[in-house]
Amino acid sequence: xxxxxxxxxxxxxxxxxxxxxxxxxxxxxxxxxxxxxxxxxxxxxxxxxxxxxxxxxxxxxxxxxxxxxxxxxxxxxxxxxxxxxxxxxxxxxxxxxxxxxxxxxxxxxxxxxxxxxxxxxxxxxxxxxxxxxxxxxxxxxxxxxxxxxxxxxxxxxxxxxxxxxxxxxxxxxxxxxxxxx
Amino acid sequence: xxxxxxxxxxxxxxxxxxxxxxxxxxxxxxxxxxxxxxxxxxxxxxxxxxxxxxxxxxxxxxxxxxxxxxxxxxxxxxxxxxxxxxxx
Ligand SMILES: [Zn+2]
Numbered sequence: 001x002x003x004x005x006x007x008x009x010x011x012x013x014x015x016x017x018x019x020x021x022x023x024x025x026x027x028x029x030x031x032x033x034x035x036x037x038x039x040x041x042x043x044x045x046x047x048x049x050x051x052x053x054x055x056x057x058x059x060x061x062x063x064x065x066x067x068x069x070x071x072x073x074x075x076x077x078x079x080x081x082x083x084x085x086x087x088x089x090x091x092x093x094x095x096x097x098x099x100x101x102x103x104x105x106x107x108x109x110x111x112x113x114x115x116x117x118x119x120x121x122x123x124x125x126x127x128x129x130x131x132x133x134x135x136x137x138x139x140x141x142x143x144x145x146x147x148x149x150x151x152x153x154x155x156x157x158x159x160x161x162x163x164x165x166x167x168x169x170x171x172x173x174x175x176x177x178x179x180x181x
Numbered sequence: 182x183x184x185x186x187x188x189x190x191x192x193x194x195x196x197x198x199x200x201x202x203x204x205x206x207x208x209x210x211x212x213x214x215x216x217x218x219x220x221x222x223x224x225x226x227x228x229x230x231x232x233x234x235x236x237x238x239x240x241x242x243x244x245x246x247x248x249x250x251x252x253x254x255x256x257x258x259x260x261x262x263x264x265x266x267x268x269x
Contacts (some may be wrong), residue, residue: 013228037268057189058188058190058243072244073188073244117193117195118192118193118198132240132241132242133240134196139240
């Protein structure tokens with residue numbers, strides 16, 4: 001067996017500008033759970049021991065380290081835990097396919113507003129919301145994890161592009177804040 | 182322009198890929214006459230008024246949507262999941 005070198009998708013140190021912190025997120029295993037026709041009952045039963053249920057569109061939920069995130073029609077990502085045996089679904093390991101970033105702080109909404117064509121104010125996108133939506137030209141899974149914090153998952157091949165785009169947004173927010181001061 | 186994806190909700194037009202008429206959903210049988218295949222592949226009406234066409238929610242849920250709209254008023258009457266219709 002060849003020795004493979006495990007590397008994080010992002011090795012940048014957290015970056016704070018304009019009251020927003022951009023950081024890499026290591027969420028652990030990511031498993032795609034795609035419900036087969038007629039499989040809804042079986043998957044509900046299999047998720048129960050984790051304290052989770054299959055999420056409604058545009059939502060996510062957590063129990064301890066385990067998270068379940070809606071990602072499409074009859075599809076969710078189980079994150080943060082090694083999946084139990086799941087019946088009624090097609091299961092695919094996606095762990096190495098995605099890169100996670102977090103954006104937190106009072107300016108997080110304003111920062112995302114520059115790249116995301118979706119109303120992300122807390123009234124429209126509260127904690128527990130998840131969306132498949134564009135991050136500029138990239139596809140992402142976006143989660144609101146706290147009042148002033150979001151997590152962003154992009155295809156791993158896009159990790160550094162996503163970081164770059166977000167870092168540039170923070171630069172501009174900082175420049176704008178300096179003008180106002 | 183915004184489309185209300187039945188799964189994702191109200192979304193910007195840039196998230197979607199436009200494919201064209203929903204004629205593509207009605208595929209002739211393999212042994213259908215060549216004229217039927219000719220129609221299916223090449224011949225389109227150009228309605229002034231109601232039309233129904235296929236849009237792919239590329240930057241969202243990755244579903245094909247059938248959008249009923251009016252080409253004169255730009256009103257959008259319905260957005261349906263193709264997968265749901267097919268499952269019927
Ligand atoms: Zn959608």
